[in-house]
Every structure is written in C-alpha cells, then in structure tokens.
Amino acid sequence: MHIGIQGKKDFRMPAVIFALTSTALSLPTCATAASLGGQVLGGGAPIANSTVTLWATSAGAPKQLAQVLSGADGRFMLTAPTAHADSSLYLVAQGGQPTANKAAGNNPAIAMMTVLGSKPPARVTINEFTTIASVWTHNQVVDGKVIKGSSLALRITAGNVPNFVDLATGGWGTTIQDPLNSSQTPTMANFATLASLLAGCATQVAADACTKLFAAATTPAGAVPTDTLAAAEAIARSPAHQADRIFALLDQFYPVPQGKKMRATPFLPYLTFAPSAWVFPLKFAGGGISGGGKLMFDSQGNVWVGNNFIVGAQNQSILWNGNLSKFAPNGKALSPITTGFSGGGLSGVGFGLAIDAQDNIWPSGYASQNLTKFDSAGKPLSPPDGWNFNGQLGEMQGIIVAPNGDIWAVDETRNQIVHLPKGDPSKGRIYCQNPSKDPLKNPCGLFAPFHLAIDQQDYIWVSNSIGSSVIRFHVSDPTKVEKFDVGFSGSGMAIDSQGNVWHAERFGTSERGRLKIIEMMAAYVIKGEKAATESLVHNLSAQKAGYFEGGSVSVLRPDGSRALFSPVTGKGLAGPWAVAIDGNDNVWVSNLVSDSTGIVQLCGVRSETCPPGMKTGDAISPPGGYVGGGMQQLVDIGVGPAGDVWVTNNWDIDAAAFGNASEALSTRGAGQGVVVFFGMAKPVKTPLIGPPRQP
Numbered sequence: 001m002h003i004g005i006q007g008k009k010d011f012r013m014p015a016v017i018f019a020l021t022s023t024a025l026s027l028p029t030c031a032t033a034a035s036l037g038g039q040v041l042g043g044g045a046p047i048a049n050s051t052v053t054l055w056a057t058s059a060g061a062p063k064q065l066a067q068v069l070s071g072a073d074g075r076f077m078l079t080a081p082t083a084h085a086d087s088s089l090y091l092v093a094q095g096g097q098p099t100a101n102k103a104a105g106n107n108p109a110i111a112m113m114t115v116l117g118s119k120p121p122a123r124v125t126i127n128e129f130t131t132i133a134s135v136w137t138h139n140q141v142v143d144g145k146v147i148k149g150s151s152l153a154l155r156i157t158a159g160n161v162p163n164f165v166d167l168a169t170g171g172w173g174t175t176i177q178d179p180l181n182s183s184q185t186p187t188m189a190n191f192a193t194l195a196s197l198l199a200g201c202a203t204q205v206a207a208d209a210c211t212k213l214f215a216a217a218t219t220p221a222g223a224v225p226t227d228t229l230a231a232a233e234a235i236a237r238s239p240a241h242q243a244d245r246i247f248a249l250l251d252q253f254y255p256v257p258q259g260k261k262m263r264a265t266p267f268l269p270y271l272t273f274a275p276s277a278w279v280f281p282l283k284f285a286g287g288g289i290s291g292g293g294k295l296m297f298d299s300q301g302n303v304w305v306g307n308n309f310i311v312g313a314q315n316q317s318i319l320w321n322g323n324l325s326k327f328a329p330n331g332k333a334l335s336p337i338t339t340g341f342s343g344g345g346l347s348g349v350g351f352g353l354a355i356d357a358q359d360n361i362w363p364s365g366y367a368s369q370n371l372t373k374f375d376s377a378g379k380p381l382s383p384p385d386g387w388n389f390n391g392q393l394g395e396m397q398g399i400i401v402a403p404n405g406d407i408w409a410v411d412e413t414r415n416q417i418v419h420l421p422k423g424d425p426s427k428g429r430i431y432c433q434n435p436s437k438d439p440l441k442n443p444c445g446l447f448a449p450f451h452l453a454i455d456q457q458d459y460i461w462v463s464n465s466i467g468s469s470v471i472r473f474h475v476s477d478p479t480k481v482e483k484f485d486v487g488f489s490g491s492g493m494a495i496d497s498q499g500n501v502w503h504a505e506r507f508g509t510s511e512r513g514r515l516k517i518i519e520m521m522a523a524y525v526i527k528g529e530k531a532a533t534e535s536l537v538h539n540l541s542a543q544k545a546g547y548f549e550g551g552s553v554s555v556l557r558p559d560g561s562r563a564l565f566s567p568v569t570g571k572g573l574a575g576p577w578a579v580a581i582d583g584n585d586n587v588w589v590s591n592l593v594s595d596s597t598g599i600v601q602l603c604g605v606r607s608e609t610c611p612p613g614m615k616t617g618d619a620i621s622p623p624g625g626y627v628g629g630g631m632q633q634l635v636d637i638g639v640g641p642a643g644d645v646w647v648t649n650n651w652d653i654d655a656a657a658f659g660n661a662s663e664a665l666s667t668r669g670a671g672q673g674v675v676v677f678f679g680m681a682k683p684v685k686t687p688l689i690g691p692p693r694q695p
Helices: 015-024 128-137 151-163 187-202 209-216 228-237 243-253 511-527 529-541 653-659
Strands: 030-042 045-048 051-057 063-069 075-083 088-094 111-117 123-126 282-284 292-297 303-307 324-327 349-355 361-365 396-401 407-411 416-420 429-431 449-454 459-464 469-474 477-485 490-495 501-505 552-556 576-581 587-591 600-602 633-639 645-651 674-677
Touching: 030 051, 030 111, 051 075, 063 075, 088 123, 088 151, 111 123, 111 128, 111 151, 111 228, 123 128, 128 151, 128 187, 128 228, 187 209, 187 228, 187 243, 209 228, 209 243, 292 633, 292 645, 303 349, 361 396, 396 459, 407 449, 449 490, 459 490, 459 501, 469 490, 501 576, 511 529, 529 633, 529 653, 552 576, 587 633
Parallel strands: 030 123, 292 349, 349 396, 396 449, 490 576, 576 633
Antiparallel strands: 030 045, 030 075, 051 063, 051 088, 088 111, 282 674, 292 303, 303 324, 349 361, 396 407, 407 416, 416 429, 449 459, 459 469, 469 477, 490 501, 501 552, 576 587, 587 600, 633 645, 645 674
C-alpha cells in the first residue's frame, strides 16, 4: 500500500508508519477506506514536514489509524477508514517547519487538530481555525491529544465544528459568518484574534513568541502549556483567566507598522480591546422561535423551546401565544420555520416545559391555561383543547417530570399545584385550591408560583414570583407544606447532587428589592398578573449587579436552612431568572436585564472542581458574566449532554416598549433565537429528570 503526498509521486511510507497504518485499518471500529487529502497550514502558509496522525475515538482510548509527514507544500495524503456512527475521526499535526518564516526551522511547539466526525470529507485542512473550533466544541472530551467520550457526546461535538470552520479550506464555517453572528457579535473577532495569536507561535513571529503565549496561557493551577494545542485547551478551560494578558500579545506579535492603520495579522477581523473571556457563543434562530422561554434537552441532545410569542407578530404586551421549537444539537432548526410545532391545545409557553423518559414533551400553556403533550417528532398527543380540568386551570408556568414518571406543574394566577400520576391526566388532581382567590390566604403559601424542582428525598420545592418565600412538600402529601424565607421575587431554581436548593431572586434581598416586590404585588392585586409581569420586566431591565441594585441567588440546605454563604449577590447577578447545575455541581445563572449582561457561572458545592483557591458561591465567570453571542434579555439556561450551555433570548425591551414602540420596531419586542456557549460546562444526563447527573 502506498500513501502519497500531493504533488509527489510514489512516496513510500517508512516501515513503522506502514505497519501502524495497515494494522489500524483492520480495527473493528472502522469499515471501508477512502483517500483523505489535506494540508497543514500555519499563519495561512504551509507547514512542511509536520507529523500528521489520524485517530479514531469512541468511549475508550483513541486508536491510531495512520501517520504521515506533510510535504514541502504542507500537503499530505492518507487512507481514512470510514468510522462507525458511534466513533469519530480526528487529525493531529505536530511539529514541522512553517514556510511563513523559513528562517525559523522546525518548530516542535506546533500542535494542531482537526476533528472530522464519522464521515470525513475528501479534503481537509489542519490550521489554527480548525484547532480552535475542535478544542472549544470538544472542551469536555479532549485532554491533550486524546479525545474520548460517549457516542452521543462525540456526535454532538463533531457536529458543531463546522459551525465555526470549513473543514476543507480551514476558513470560516457557515454559522459564525452568517448575518446573526458576524457583524452582530464579537465572536468572529474573538475567534480570529486568538487564531492569530496561535499563529504567532506556530510561525515564530518573534524568537520568544511561543514562550510568551505559553506564559499568558498558564492555567490557574500553574501548568504551563508546551505546544499550541495545549495552549488552546488551557484557554478554553479557563476562558476568563488572564484574558487581557493573552490579548496583549496581539500588539507584541503584530504591532501596527509605522505609517499604516491595520495590523498585519494572518486572520481578520481582530479585536480592538481585550475580551472579558475567550468564549465563542453562536446564535441560532428559525423553527418558529420567538421570545423563547423554557428550554429542555431530550435524550439525543436536541433542544426544545417553548415560545412566548408568534414570529412576525407585533409583540408589544404580555400576550403569550407562541408554539414549540426544536433544534438539533448543532443548532439546526428541526421544527417548521415560522410556526414551530403547534396543536394539542397549546398557545403560549411561559416557563413551563418538561421532557419525560420516553422523550415526550410536556409544555404548560400560559395563554391557553392548560397542559399539553407532544411526541419526539412534534406531533401533539393532547386533545384539541389540551387538558384544562374543566376550566379549573389558570395561566400555567413551571412543570417537571419526577423520577417515578409523575408530572407536577404550578398555576401562577390561581396559585395552585397540578399533579398527573404517571403522566395520566385522567387521574390528575389539583392541590392548594383557594375559593376566595386571595393569594394572601392561599393554604399552601403560594403567591404567583413560578417554578418547581424535586430533590433526592422526593420533596418538591416551589418558588413564588411575588413575595420572598419558597415552599416545599413531600410528594406523598402535597397538603403538608413547609415555608422558607429567601430573596424577593423567586424565579428559576435547581438542586445539586447534595440536595442543596439554588434559588434565583430577581429583586435580590435589599430594601430596594422589597419595595419593588410591593410595587409588583400592588399591580397584581389591582390590575392582574399581566400588569405585575410588566412591572417586573420594566424594573429588571434597569437593574445592575450588586447587593443594592441587583438580584441574588439563595442557597438552602436539604433541610431548608440557609447556607452560610447565602445569599450570593453581585458577581454579575443583575436580574437572575433561571438556574442550571452542571455535572461538576457548578451553577449557571441567566439574567433578564440587558444585552450587555451575561450568564454567570458560580463555584458549586464541590469546590474541588473549581479553579484553585475558589470556594462555593464564588464567581468563575468574569465580573459581568460571559457575554456576547447576540444575547438579549434572557430567560432560561440549560446544560446539555456534551457540556454546551444554551440560553433563550426572551425580550428586546427597547423594541417592545409595551405598546409605545414605533411602527418600524413593533415586531421586534420578542427576543430572537437561542445562544449557545460550546463545551463550557460538565455534561449532564438528558432529559433532566430530578437533580442533574453525569451521563
């Protein structure tokens, strides 16, 4: 068998490489073989004599399939077996001579990667773009030059690489340069700037370029990278660590020449000022998404979103009438482009969406005042009017699936709880009913209940969006209720692996928050729930992170006592709305404030998984949270089975103006699309039923 370098005839592999290749081709993980041609580039120019290795990976250790040296033009040709669907192929290029700087000689600090997935193209490139795209998407499954993970995680991670880079050319991928992600967010500039910095080391723009890069990319634990791939991985794992020091290399590597206005970087665009973190969020739309509310992952990593609004409508008030959207793990919309999935009595999803163990979707209807059900293909399984218990339901919000298959949901306007044993509506019951309809006299202490969660002891915890309390009851007796004090205006919450409750409070715990909740309560009592929501959104949009001006997250121990470090304030928590726990028990919080306020990552109860020196409740994210990606006023946040963090854009407050917007902006009140931060969190098993678990 011969493997030739493009442009060379009858190039014979060294015996050791031939043996490795021919042996690996018989591995049971692979089937038929095909020629795979490619080129190794550094700074846009060929890298000669680079050792290119092809790997096949799955849940176990990766297996080497082939190895060859690149030619003088950086090109190589090898035989690539077709991987099975549960494995993934990837290439690593090490060392070589960058032709962009022929005086540099061989550079052992070069290490670059391209993940191909199970079906590689006939032609590929290995360069800085493919390295960054591969590392960031595979952040939770890559360690050095080793990639391994579950078949689901590998399928998701490999499927997201083309969002950033064209595997054939090594240039921009489709999504990162589309209208939603190019000039509208800093992602392209962040990406290209970091690529230029890796290229500075690869091409040795200065004799000490690699030394400077590795020093800037040193991990919080003090580990110093030794090649460009290790540097990329170190930055991906701690994107906010020394972000400004890494950015400072841009001026050192590519100073503006005298008499010129632009830097001679190998990649454009580049940043003008330092980012708060080296993150590359991407935005996706379509599939009927409009003012996305609650999101959930199914067993295959697909993301389902309940929509507040209808695409193209003049969404100027709290008129929630949207449908259901579905996205593949790579962000491709799988639901009808404008309408989404509809029917089954669904109209307007707020913060109520759950997925059961069979991947059935359970949206709660805010506008339709009912419960509905869809199968995994988006077909409605509920009757034409949904299940409304003979008109006894009001505007529904949170809904969950318990580990035993029961469905529990909260009714925000009638202050009651709905229970469907084993998901059977014919056996459904309503608890905490109050004939007087006075929320202050609710027998369960419910006042506009918003969300709920079930812990490891089968206690269900319920947040109240008006007031400053959270209640809990055991599933065996929902009438026996305990009440605990928290911050003002409870929202989303989540329970970690040790049974602690992390509870988001939109108005925090200060005197200002107390006055705002009184204002919201008055609007509710005098004008109704919609007026209360308008008051809430207006106030939140003006908040800033901090004890006096922002929101908070309270942490309750499994017995309901307050954790010593609770409440958590500041740290980017301007207007917390939803909470998610990842597989490391780290905590992720969304903010419904402005597009300049990001998502917050807090160190959870297992501080050993946090950066050195951090303790539970500390912020891992930068002071303003992780920003970018075209985020607007956020509602939900969720962690997927490959560690991707998804958020929903719910409002565009400036455009909404609640009836006062200009005609030209009148259809832009709803938030647009979802935003994804790739590989940021330790993965969790999906669908999420009960507290998070690692896959």
